Amino acid sequence: MREFILYSRLGRTNSNFENLHDGGRLDIVHECIISSLFLSHGIRKNVVFHAVLNGPPSPPLHLEIEGEYLRDVRTDIHTWHKILKRVLSGRNHPGVSLCKTGFEALLRAKAEKSEIYVLEEGGKDIAETEISANPVFVLGDHVGLPRKAEIFALRYGMKISLGRIPYLAASCITILNYVLDLQSKTTK
Numbered sequence: 001m002r003e004f005i006l007y008s009r010l011g012r013t014n015s016n017f018e019n020l021h022d023g024g025r026l027d028i029v030h031e032c033i034i035s036s037l038f039l040s041h042g043i044r045k046n047v048v049f050h051a052v053l054n055g056p057p058s059p060p061l062h063l064e065i066e067g068e069y070l071r072d073v074r075t076d077i078h079t080w081h082k083i084l085k086r087v088l089s090g091r092n093h094p095g096v097s098l099c100k101t102g103f104e105a106l107l108r109a110k111a112e113k114s115e116i117y118v119l120e121e122g123g124k125d126i127a128e129t130e131i132s133a134n135p136v137f138v139l140g141d142h143v144g145l146p147r148k149a150e151i152f153a154l155r156y157g158m159k160i161s162l163g164r165i166p167y168l169a170a171s172c173i174t175i176l177n178y179v180l181d182l183q184s185k186t187t188k
């Protein structure tokens with residue numbers, strides 16, 4: 001299993017938005033969902049994606065998407081606009097769930113069973129890091145991880161880097177999936 005946690009500073013916590021961008025950059029959440037879970041013609045059943053939404057009106061909300069149970073989806077933004085609106089208004093979609101858990105509580109729970117890796121340009125080079133079998137990767141949104149969240153996450157994990165170039169969060173996830181695929185880690 002591999003997991004990705006996106007800290008979304010502004011992601012809207014109800015369904016009151018016209019488009020994903022204006023919903024507190026939920027377009028970044030969409031991009032990260034696609035990079036985490038989608039293969040060409042398939043879904044990664046060994047991946048769980050999390051976004052902690054910290055935008056108005058009632059933060060935090062923990063969005064969880066489990067590849068194993070995800071159904072009736074495509075990759076386009078229109079599909080995910082509908083799915084996110086649906087779950088944020090209290091309705092269901094297979095493999096997608098919402099709960100009131102915040103970033104700290106989620107990390108604490110994950111750290112009991114998994115190694116935590118905090119993605120940051122200044123961290124330890126991933127090429128020199130032994131990634132464990134069931135890794136949990138933490139990423140910031142377009143602004144980056146808030147200092148307080150980073151300090152908290154580093155109580156449980158280590159900083160790793162994909163190099164000095166600042167990538168989009170979704171690009172980081174694509175790179176991580178690629179690196180782990182090459183190592184054939186967490187394929188189940």
Ligand SMILES: C[S@@+](CC[C@H](N)C(=O)[O-])C[C@H]1O[C@@H](n2cnc3c(N)ncnc32)[C@H](O)[C@@H]1O
Nearest residue numbers: 119120121139140144145161162163165166167
């Ligand atoms: C768009 S970047 C934000 C960049 C922003 N300059 C910052 O202060 O972090 C979003 C997230 O991607 C991750 N990231 C981007 N480039 C990275 C790199 N080269 N190595 C590791 N993580 C990276 C970090 O988790 C970052 O918070």
